[in-house]
Amino acid sequence: MRTGKSKVTLKDVSKAAGLSLITVSRALRQPDTVHPDTREKIQKTIEDIGYVPNLVARALVSQKSDMVGVVVPVLYSSLFADFTQGAAGVMRANGLQMLLGVSDRATSNEEEAVRTFIARQADAIIVTGFTHTDACRKMLTNFHGPVVETWNLRDEAIDIVVGYDNFRAAAEMTRYLISKGYREIVMVGGAFENNDQATDRHAGFVAAMREAGREVRPDSIVAVPNPTTIESGAELIMSLLDRPVKPDAVFIQAELPAQGAMLACLSHGIRIPEDVAIASFGDLILSALLPVPLTTIKVRSSEIGKRTAEMVLKRLKGEHIEETVQDVGFDLVIRKSA
Amino acid sequence: MRTGKSKVTLKDVSKAAGLSLITVSRALRQPDTVHPDTREKIQKTIEDIGYVPNLVARALVSQKSDMVGVVVPVLYSSLFADFTQGAAGVMRANGLQMLLGVSDRATSNEEEAVRTFIARQADAIIVTGFTHTDACRKMLTNFHGPVVETWNLRDEAIDIVVGYDNFRAAAEMTRYLISKGYREIVMVGGAFENNDQATDRHAGFVAAMREAGREVRPDSIVAVPNPTTIESGAELIMSLLDRPVKPDAVFIQAELPAQGAMLACLSHGIRIPEDVAIASFGDLILSALLPVPLTTIKVRSSEIGKRTAEMVLKRLKGEHIEETVQDVGFDLVIRKSA
DNA sequence: CGATCAATGATACTCGTATGTCAATGAAAA
DNA sequence: TTTTCATTGACATACGAGTATCATTGATCG
Numbered sequence: 001m002r003t004g005k006s007k008v009t010l011k012d013v014s015k016a017a018g019l020s021l022i023t024v025s026r027a028l029r030q031p032d033t034v035h036p037d038t039r040e041k042i043q044k045t046i047e048d049i050g051y052v053p054n055l056v057a058r059a060l061v062s063q064k065s066d067m068v069g070v071v072v073p074v075l076y077s078s079l080f081a082d083f084t085q086g087a088a089g090v091m092r093a094n095g096l097q098m099l100l101g102v103s104d105r106a107t108s109n110e111e112e113a114v115r116t117f118i119a120r121q122a123d124a125i126i127v128t129g130f131t132h133t134d135a136c137r138k139m140l141t142n143f144h145g146p147v148v149e150t151w152n153l154r155d156e157a158i159d160i161v162v163g164y165d166n167f168r169a170a171a172e173m174t175r176y177l178i179s180k181g182y183r184e185i186v187m188v189g190g191a192f193e194n195n196d197q198a199t200d201r202h203a204g205f206v207a208a209m210r211e212a213g214r215e216v217r218p219d220s221i222v223a224v225p226n227p228t229t230i231e232s233g234a235e236l237i238m239s240l241l242d243r244p245v246k247p248d249a250v251f252i253q254a255e256l257p258a259q260g261a262m263l264a265c266l267s268h269g270i271r272i273p274e275d276v277a278i279a280s281f282g283d284l285i286l287s288a289l290l291p292v293p294l295t296t297i298k299v300r301s302s303e304i305g306k307r308t309a310e311m312v313l314k315r316l317k318g319e320h321i322e323e324t325v326q327d328v329g330f331d332l333v334i335r336k337s338a
Numbered sequence: 339m340r341t342g343k344s345k346v347t348l349k350d351v352s353k354a355a356g357l358s359l360i361t362v363s364r365a366l367r368q369p370d371t372v373h374p375d376t377r378e379k380i381q382k383t384i385e386d387i388g389y390v391p392n393l394v395a396r397a398l399v400s401q402k403s404d405m406v407g408v409v410v411p412v413l414y415s416s417l418f419a420d421f422t423q424g425a426a427g428v429m430r431a432n433g434l435q436m437l438l439g440v441s442d443r444a445t446s447n448e449e450e451a452v453r454t455f456i457a458r459q460a461d462a463i464i465v466t467g468f469t470h471t472d473a474c475r476k477m478l479t480n481f482h483g484p485v486v487e488t489w490n491l492r493d494e495a496i497d498i499v500v501g502y503d504n505f506r507a508a509a510e511m512t513r514y515l516i517s518k519g520y521r522e523i524v525m526v527g528g529a530f531e532n533n534d535q536a537t538d539r540h541a542g543f544v545a546a547m548r549e550a551g552r553e554v555r556p557d558s559i560v561a562v563p564n565p566t567t568i569e570s571g572a573e574l575i576m577s578l579l580d581r582p583v584k585p586d587a588v589f590i591q592a593e594l595p596a597q598g599a600m601l602a603c604l605s606h607g608i609r610i611p612e613d614v615a616i617a618s619f620g621d622l623i624l625s626a627l628l629p630v631p632l633t634t635i636k637v638r639s640s641e642i643g644k645r646t647a648e649m650v651l652k653r654l655k656g657e658h659i660e661e662t663v664q665d666v667g668f669d670l671v672i673r674k675s676a
Numbered sequence: 677c678g679a680t681c682a683a684t685g686a687t688a689c690t691c692g693t694a695t696g697t698c699a700a701t702g703a704a705a706a
Numbered sequence: 707t708t709t710t711c712a713t714t715g716a717c718a719t720a721c722g723a724g725t726a727t728c729a730t731t732g733a734t735c736g
Contacts, residue, residue: 007482009692020715025694035713050480055457056397057692060721065394067437067458074423081419085412088440092447097454099405100438102426109430116435119393120405142388144345266629291604291629347722358685363724373683395722399691678736685730691723699716706709 008051017045028053059121068312069099069117070126071110074227077255079282079301080128083150086305087126094313096123103128105227107194111136118143124312130154130196146315148308152197153327160315162308162326166197169297169330170204173251173279176295177338178212182249182277185209186240188222188233188261189253201253201281219243224257233257234264241276248276249338255282258294262337266291277338293335303328346389355383366391397459406650407437407455408464409448412565415593417620417639418466421488424643425464432651434461441466443564445532449474456481462650468492468534484653486646490535491665498653500646500664504535507635507668508542511589511617515676516550520587520615523547524578526560526571526599527591539591539619557581562595571595572602579614586614587676593620596632600675604629615676631673641666 014024019042027034027042034042045051059065068091072080084100091098099122101113111133117125118139124146132140140147140158147159152166170187177185187205190198202221209216222240224232233256240247252258258280265272272278272292280296307326314321352362357380365372365380372380383389397403406429410418422438429436437460439451449471455463456477462484470478478485478496485497490504508525515523525543528536540559547554560578562570571594578585590596596618603610610616610630618634645664652659 007692010694011692021693022695022716023714026714029694033713038713052453052457054398054459054692055454056394056403056459057721058694059394060392060398060692060723061694063721075413075419075426076416076423078414078416078419081413081416084438085414085440088413088438089442092440092450097458098438100422100426100436102423102430104427112430115390116393119390120435121392121394263628290601345722348724349722360686360724361684364684367724371683376683392722395691396724397691398693398722399724401691680733680735682733683731686728688725688727690725691721693721695718695720697716697718699714701714702712704709704711706707 065121069122071101073105082301083305086302087309090309166200167204170201171208174208184247186247228254230260233260237261251279279338295338298331403459406462407460409439411443420639421643424640425647428647504538505542508539509546512546522585524585566592568598571598575599617676633676636669
């Protein structure tokens with residue numbers, strides 16, 4: 001059973017210690033100005049009556065909350081889970097509280113989350129990507145603290161950027177596939193609307209194909225519906241292999257469908273990469289250990305989260321940031337599947 | 339480039355609208371008491387000058403913050419990521435802000451997170467498991483709002499419990515393995531210290547073994563170090579199969595090592611379940627699609643998160659909760675691997 | 677024409693922490 | 707003894723939203 005304890009304020013401490021409110025306040029804020037004995041006495045009564053400073057009140061007067069708002073599209077993808085954990089670790093070590101919002105990939109939800117962060121006086125705001133509603137962009141632009149857009153690189157950023165070049169990553173993988181002699185390359189993307197990462201990868205694929213003089217037909221690019229799942233990847237690869245002109249390489253942009261496609265092939269006796277090559281995008285923890293290790297663009301999720309939190313910290317400390325666009329890079333990891 | 343906009347207060351709205359502060363305040367709080375025209379005028383100036391209510395100030399006076407603190411051990415496990423996303427969805431739909439803390443499985447970090455939640459006037463607190471530091475338990479017990487302990491069931495709870503019976507789940511799987519005729523069953527657990535879930539599963543395994551008259555030798559139970567990874571699972575299974583007395587069934591308590599073990603066997607040509615059976619714990623999204631589908635205790639992670647948030651909501655609305663121990667259950671999913 | 681009521685305003689105060697200004701005390705230093 | 711300084715206190719005020727208690731205005735109603 002629980003006792004409904006009422007709040008203990010600084011005033012209560014001062015009464016209990018037989019001192020004035022100001023002395024107690026000073027003991028905590030400017031310890032040098034109060035006698036060591038008094039300080040100790042105050043410290044003791046604080047512990048005795050279980051005083052916990054009210055950070056809401058402190059935030060109101062100090063005009064800073066030590067809170068940072070973070071919006072991620074989803075958490076069920078290990079990419080964003082790792083990102084969030086990376087950021088959380090750095091924040092915890094530096095006394096910052098994370099306000100988390102999960103948008104479910106809807107910009108309207110992102111807008112609502114950002115509005116709340118601002119209303120709650122967050123000191124900084126971190127969002128995913130560059131695709132926002134007009135209202136959201138306006139709020140972020142007018143926001144008085146650091147704003148970080150993550151997971152991609154763009155020039156027309158609001159403030160700080162931490163991510164990697166999705167265009168270049170997709171182009172690089174495409175070039176690799178071309179160089180390996182694959183003739184029928186199909187790209188499988190996520191939902192392209194409202195997703196600058198997917199759009200940039202799409203563009204990167206097309207650019208690399210054109211550059212090699214390859215034709216990009218409408219059916220060279222396929223979109224899987226949101227939310228992207230293992231099952232959708234499995235279905236998709238089978239339908240691709242049912243085409244009159246079978247692809248000999250499939251470049252899958254999302255994490256889960258790639259796993260699904262790979263496993264579907266394995267269960268149907270389709271050989272990888274002999275019958276069809278598979279390339280993927282993400283930092284699939286399983287990629288290296290699958291029966292056929294997966295060739296993939298490895299994304300440094302946790303690093304993006306850490307770096308993002310570090311940028312925020314720098315700014316909040318008042319340090320100048322020379323590079324407001326932080327490219328954490330990516331790795332083209334070549335394994336057996338392509 | 340960004341303009342450092344200064345805060346806009348209710349007062350500013352009143353000035354801009356040529357009205358008194360109280361009228362504006364009333365227009366927002368008791369709309370019935372102000373003239374529709376005035377209301378509209380105020381609404382318009384609010385949009386014009388971009389007023390956003392300061393929820394910190396509101397929280398201070400109203401004595402509620404509409405924030406809920408959540409501590410998870412890690413996010414890189416899909417279990418807790420799904421849990422967090424489930425809770426986040428319900429909270430978003432009901433105007434609650436999530437304060438997230440990632441403890442990295444350290445009770446000291448959990449304590450720090452809880453202390454901060456309280457200092458920030460969170461309306462409710464959600465933690466993982468029942469293992470807390472003394473100080474943390476004391477704070478939670480004295481906390482004036484709802485407290486939910488998740489992911490396990492216990493009688494000596496602080497307040498509300500949402501989880502499943504880890505003891506029973508482990509026992510059920512063990513009984514199943516015994517019933518299938520496996521003779522040498524080894525259980526692989528996570529770190530047992532500071533983890534009531536691991537401890538309960540351990541106990542469940544032992545109980546089921548004893549109940550069947552089976553001997554539990556010291557080497558029948560193996561712990562993998564934290565953090566549990568795919569690699570550690572792969573290494574572990576190989577070392578188990580190097581033993582003079584090879585196990586014919588391995589029950590792995592954690593998600594990632596189970597995947598690792600499975601994949602390691604496949605790459606080494608070890609047949610599952612003929613050479614060794616593997617059973618697991620978690621709701622591995624991959625389990626069903628692996629070349630050898632995995633027999634597992636399926637945990638309803640997202641459901642735990644949702645139910646937890648719903649319990650919190652009920653309490654905050656003042657509704658009575660008849661059942662303070664919510665058992666969301668689990669599924670023994672029998673597939674090919676055991 | 678006086679009474680009633682809707683609409684708005686003025687003033688003061690709350691929430692808990694924090695600071696700025698000045699005063700009072702007492703002890704040590706000049 | 708006078709000066710200086712460390713220590714503590716008293717009082718006012720800020721932060722932004724919000725409420726409680728009157729007061730004022732004007733319009734409508736009987």
